Structure formats: structure tokens, C-alpha cells
Amino acid sequence: MQKDQLFTRRRMLLAGTAAAGAAGTAGLFAWGTGGEPVPPAAPAAGAPVRRLPMKPSAYRLQPLTGYGPPSTAPRRIPVRRVPLLRVSARGRTMVLTFDDGPDPRYTPxxxxxxxxxxxxxxxxxxxxxxxxxxxLLARMADEGHVVGNHTWSHPLLTRLSRRQIRSEMSRTCDVIEDAYGERPRWFRAPYGAWNRAAFQLGAELGMEPLAWTVDTLDWTTPGTHTIVNRVEQGAGPGVVILSHDAGGDRTQSVRALRRYLPQLLDSGYHISVPHRQHL
Known part of the structure; x- marks a missing residue:
């Protein structure tokens, strides 16, 4: 998939805003004090209306240089010393995460x-x-899932130089953008091995570090029943569950999800994805 063929949700939103703005400002409306469009007064019957030159007004967009929301510089991502382990959310909200993919044998x-x-x-x-x-990333985008950066080749970051860590992260950001349509806003260190360079470089690339609250240890293939029990026993508000969809035989992980997901929903949990408050 070529990068210039992709239309991200953000670009589509801007394009739609531009079209709506063009239709709404083509001499049809002025802006009132309340920020709502006000139709122009109809001319009185009789002599032709004398058209006066428009004067600058606090209620008009002068000059009109474009449409859509004003562009603002993105806020700086904080450089953390430890990764986020859970999410802040109201009610019984949980997050399910899957690492190491995508793998056509298990991700679908x-x-x-x-x-x-x-x-x-x-x-x-x-x-x-x-x-x-x-x-598979195109499908994730279509179905509303969030994609995070897990490096290019899943190395132990604590054994790499700063330059190598940057390459692992930045290459992955680029290929995610090509396939998914947006650059990732979250990253996770392989094996949960974080260091100062990983936090700094992740922030420079616009990503927050997210770890997990409950590790299912599904990579050890402990059995479907054991994976289900670990999820159900660890469930709670703000909990982040770690599972895998690649990196080995993940048949048990796929089967376990089919069992514990409906049980979590029946128990009143809302399964969602985290939102970056400063974006």
C-alpha cells in the first residue's frame, strides 16, 4: 500500500470540514455574536440595494485563509521514568492488549x-x-482498534545503543503509518525491559509508554483454562491485560479470548482503548 494512496481519518475529517466550510461561507452566512450562523437580511422591495464595501468586523473571519479548525502545535509528550501500568477511566473499564503481531495464523x-x-x-x-x-493493520484501522509500536525486531532494548533503539522505533512508526494510516501514539518495550533512552526516544516520536497490569503468560502455553482464569481473577477497573497474537503458537490465546471476553462483558466490564488526554 503506497503512502500517497492512504487517506487517514484525520485527513478525511479535514477534507470534509473544508467542503462543509466552502458551502457554508460562499456568501450565504455571516457569523453572529453567539458563534451561530445568521442568515442575511432580505432586501426591501423597490430600488436596488446599494452594495457597500465590507469593513473589518469582529464577527467576520478576516482574512478568510482556509477552513477547518485552527492549527495548533501538538503538546510536548512527557518523558516518563516508568511506563503506565493501567488506565484512568470511569466505571468498570478494562483494556485488552496483544503483542508481537500481526500474524495471519492467529490475529484474524x-x-x-x-x-x-x-x-x-x-x-x-x-x-x-x-x-x-x-x-491486517488496515483491518485494525477499519475496525477501530489502536495500534502501538513494539519495535521492529523485538530486541532487548537494554542491550542496544541509543542509535539502534531509535532505528527500531522510528522504522516501526513509519511502517505503521503506511499500513494503518496514522503514526502510533503508544509504545511498549519488548520483554517489558525499559531504559532511559527508550522513554526519551519514545517521547520524541510522540508516543506514551504503556505496560500492563495483568500478564496472562500465554506465551508459556499454560492451557486455555489457565489463561481464562488469570484474566478473570485479575479483572478490575483500569486494568490492562497482556496477551499475544504472535511469537509462537497462540492457539490457546485465541481460544481463551472467546471464553473470557463474553464473561467480562456479562460481568459489567466495558472493554475499551485508552485515550491520550492531551491530544
């Missing part, structure tokens, strides 16, 4: 289950896997 099954229950999740993907299966 997870996406199918999430779609069946109309649930959104987070996928922390590896750049090398995205390069081989970009169509």
Missing part, C-alpha cells in the same frame, strides 16, 4: 472475536511483521 481469529462482540483492543506490533502483513 482475535479480530473476529472482537468484532463479534463489538469490542476495541490495542495491538502492539513489530515492524518486521507489519511489513509482511500490512493488510
Amino acid at each position: 481469529g482475535i479480530l473476529d472475536t472482537l468484532a463479534e462482540y463489538d469490542v476495541r483492543a490495542m495491538f502492539f506490533v513489530c515492524g518486521a511483521m507489519v511489513a509482511e502483513h500490512p493488510e
Whole structure:
């Protein structure tokens, strides 16, 4: 998929705003003091109306240089010393996350289950896997899931130089943007091994570090029943669940999701994705 062929949701929103703005300001409305469009007064019958030159007014957009919301500089991402372990949310909200994909053997099954229950999740993907299966990220975008950066080749960051860490992260950001349509806003260190350079470089690339609250340890293939029990016992408001959709045989992870997801929903949990408050 070529980068110049992608229309991100943000670009589509701006394009739609531009079209609406063009129709709404083509001599049809002025702006009132309350910020609502006010139709122009109809001319009185009789002599032709004398057209006076428009004067600058606090109620008109002078000059009119474009449409859409005013552009503002993005806020600086804080450089954290520890990753976020849970999310702040009202009520019984939880986040499901899946690492190391996308993998065509297991990711589609997870996406199918999430779609069946109309649930959104987070996928922390590896750049090398995205390069081989970009169509799975396109599906994630279409179905409203959030994609995070999990480096290019899943290395132990604490053993890499700063330059190597930057390459692992930035290459993955680029390939995610090509396949998903947006650059990632979250990242997760492989093996949960964070260091100062990872936090700094992640912030420079516009990403927040997200870890997890409950580790299902599904990568050890402990059995579907054990994975389900770990999720149900660890469930709670703001909890972030860690599972995997790649990196080995993830059959148990796919089966476990089909069992614990409806049980969480029946228990009153709202499964959602985190939102960056400063964006």
C-alpha cells in the first residue's frame, strides 16, 4: 500500500470540514455574536440595494485563509521514568492488549472475536511483521482498534545503543503509518525491559509508554483454562491485560479470548482503548 494512496481519518475529517466550510461561507452566512450562523437580511422591495464595501468586523473571519479548525502545535509528550501500568477511566473499564503481531495464523481469529462482540483492543506490533502483513493493520484501522509500536525486531532494548533503539522505533512508526494510516501514539518495550533512552526516544516520536497490569503468560502455553482464569481473577477497573497474537503458537490465546471476553462483558466490564488526554 503506497503512502500517497492512504487517506487517514484525520485527513478525511479535514477534507470534509473544508467542503462543509466552502458551502457554508460562499456568501450565504455571516457569523453572529453567539458563534451561530445568521442568515442575511432580505432586501426591501423597490430600488436596488446599494452594495457597500465590507469593513473589518469582529464577527467576520478576516482574512478568510482556509477552513477547518485552527492549527495548533501538538503538546510536548512527557518523558516518563516508568511506563503506565493501567488506565484512568470511569466505571468498570478494562483494556485488552496483544503483542508481537500481526500474524495471519492467529490475529484474524482475535479480530473476529472482537468484532463479534463489538469490542476495541490495542495491538502492539513489530515492524518486521507489519511489513509482511500490512493488510491486517488496515483491518485494525477499519475496525477501530489502536495500534502501538513494539519495535521492529523485538530486541532487548537494554542491550542496544541509543542509535539502534531509535532505528527500531522510528522504522516501526513509519511502517505503521503506511499500513494503518496514522503514526502510533503508544509504545511498549519488548520483554517489558525499559531504559532511559527508550522513554526519551519514545517521547520524541510522540508516543506514551504503556505496560500492563495483568500478564496472562500465554506465551508459556499454560492451557486455555489457565489463561481464562488469570484474566478473570485479575479483572478490575483500569486494568490492562497482556496477551499475544504472535511469537509462537497462540492457539490457546485465541481460544481463551472467546471464553473470557463474553464473561467480562456479562460481568459489567466495558472493554475499551485508552485515550491520550492531551491530544
